[in-house]
Amino acid sequence: MSAAEVRPATPSDAVEIARIQRLTWRAAYTDLLGADALADLDAADLEGTWAETIGYPDSAVYLATEGSFTVGYCVAGPAPHDEAATAAGTLPEDAGATGLIASLVVEPRWGRRGHAGRLLATAAEGLRAEGLTRGITWVAQSDHATLGFYRRAGWTPEGTVRTLDTGRGTLREVRLTGTLELELTR
Template sequence: MMNIRPAAPADLPVIAAIHIASWRVAYRGLLSDDYLGQPVADDLNAKWVGMDIPDEDVLLVATDDTGVAGFIYVKGGKRPAYIDNLHVDPSRKRSGIGAALMSAAAKILIERGHESTYLTVITDNEGAVNFYRKMGGDFGPKQDELLYGEPVQTYPVHWTDLSILAS
């Protein structure tokens, strides 16, 4: 049975490992192979391991009897709140974990007085683009960004009514 709970400091190395594995699968061909080797592991471990999570932010993990299966990180100090990361263990995709994490985070944001949220998604990440469409996201125009120094095109995706995500 899946459980969603706030992340604990002990979860951070597992969150980093899921993030690395997710990027290596989802971003193959979108980011350079060189970057997806050791540099991505170095960058994402530096981001997560030992991170201090600001009180206004939301970091949730989805767990089951096998451990942490996915996570969502929302920067709640921004208006609208910014979904910085949503990743599921690549072997567990399409099992409802991402949708459950989005819903749980939306409920917390509503409790904290937020009305909307947004994220950015790489335009060629078809799996994620399709997922966010299914989740009712409103897509903006393509934009150019740098992701850890790698040029990418992204869509901003908005949810102007968090209650839709929370249901």
């Protein structure tokens, strides 16, 4: 295996991140969102969105690479209050110390090589450097592979769910939580 590493993204990485998002969403979400909706993912729009996300001051975007290939990405930052709130809408006592893994994606052909673990560990390290101690993320209830990944990292469902309208139906997501003191291979 070529050298694998994680590094902060730069605006010039927006093209590769958009490519990975389009490819991965088509592989994972066609049944849920429909081929037409995914075909409409405009490359220029996605690239612009990713360039803005990379430059956003309250989040960090990390890239996983293997050799000269960009293979995945992760977006992390302090959890907005609406993401950290309980199902009843109240904030937990540690809301100010909670980070959000907003997205963690590895291109399917590069899966099972440790990239997701390195991305999560790097994001957790960055969140801890900001004084945060707990992380949360949302995962589709039907995405058993991603749920298993987070469980192996020590994160567990905490009882909060949300339902998103996909235009073709609904997507039920569960919120997982865990410590940012991770012991994953980087």
